[in-house]
Amino acid sequence: MTEKLSPEIRDIFYSVEKNYNEITENIAAAAIKSGRCPEDITFLAATKTVEPIVINHAVSLGLRYIGENKVQELLSKYDEYDLANCQLQFIGHLQTNKVRQIIGKVSMIQSVDSLKLASEISKQSVKNGVDTDILIEVNIGREENKSGVLEEELFELLEKTSKLENIKVRGLMTIPPICGSKTENYKYFDKMNKLFIDISAKTLDNVSMDFLSMGMSDDYQEAILAGANMVRVGSGLFGARIYR
Numbered sequence: 001m002t003e004k005l006s007p008e009i010r011d012i013f014y015s016v017e018k019n020y021n022e023i024t025e026n027i028a029a030a031a032i033k034s035g036r037c038p039e040d041i042t043f044l045a046a047t048k049t050v051e052p053i054v055i056n057h058a059v060s061l062g063l064r065y066i067g068e069n070k071v072q073e074l075l076s077k078y079d080e081y082d083l084a085n086c087q088l089q090f091i092g093h094l095q096t097n098k099v100r101q102i103i104g105k106v107s108m109i110q111s112v113d114s115l116k117l118a119s120e121i122s123k124q125s126v127k128n129g130v131d132t133d134i135l136i137e138v139n140i141g142r143e144e145n146k147s148g149v150l151e152e153e154l155f156e157l158l159e160k161t162s163k164l165e166n167i168k169v170r171g172l173m174t175i176p177p178i179c180g181s182k183t184e185n186y187k188y189f190d191k192m193n194k195l196f197i198d199i200s201a202k203t204l205d206n207v208s209m210d211f212l213s214m215g216m217s218d219d220y221q222e223a224i225l226a227g228a229n230m231v232r233v234g235s236g237l238f239g240a241r242i243y244r
């Protein structure tokens with residue numbers, strides 16, 4: 001099979017393999033350093049702009065979670081993902097009118113930041129007879145024009161979302177502001193972790209704080225040290241993105 005691949009693809013496979021091994025080692029080291037086990041950390045690959053053949057190669061290496069951030073791209077690649085061996089999640093900003101296109105196709109929607117969006121996910125899940133897991137996205141850096149709820153709005157959204165049918169809140173997600181230093185970055189991750197712990201202590205039906213999704217290619221190790229148990233790595237695994 002491999003001999004039919006173009007030299008270009010073989011090079012890509014080779015570097016993805018090298019990166020995959022390096023990232024899993026780094027994840028394991030950060031997990032242990034933060035008093036957890038490597039298996040406690042979920043490695044999700046952000047697959048935007050990446051061809052399914054390359055994504056599936058990563059899956060063949062052991063990758064178990066992939067995430068797309070655009071509905072159209074997800075749908076165009078959908079039939080080619082090796083979904084027998086990995087779970088597909090949605091990690092980008094989701095418009096309410098596109099929800100119905102992905103319900104039943106994704107195992108989790110990581111980026112829910114309004115009751116309107118949660119209600120539509122609930123409605124479409126009921127219609128399709130499925131349960132959909134979601135994470136609530138928090139705008140931890142209080143940035144204007146950025147997705148996510150503000151900290152002070154989080155609990156109310158959780159309470160209201162928890163009452164919706166066929167939807168289950170599984171945790172929190174964030175994309176912190178672009179920081180000049182690792183220390184500044186760590187502060188945002190730490191703030192998220194405190195929020196995660198606070199919310200975990202409260203009991204709400206249909207809400208279980210299983211995942212704290214934060215950390216990308218440049219900062220996933222800091223994120224794990226600060227408490228993340230799910231990281232979303234794109235370019236660090238697949239190389240710089242080429243937008244076609």
Ligand SMILES: *Cc1c(COP(=O)(O)O)cnc(C)c1O
Pocket residue numbers: 046048069091092175216217218232233234235236
């Ligand atoms: C692209 C993307 C990532 C990964 O970014 P990299 O810097 O390439 O690792 C993580 N999360 C979301 C929501 C993304 O869209």
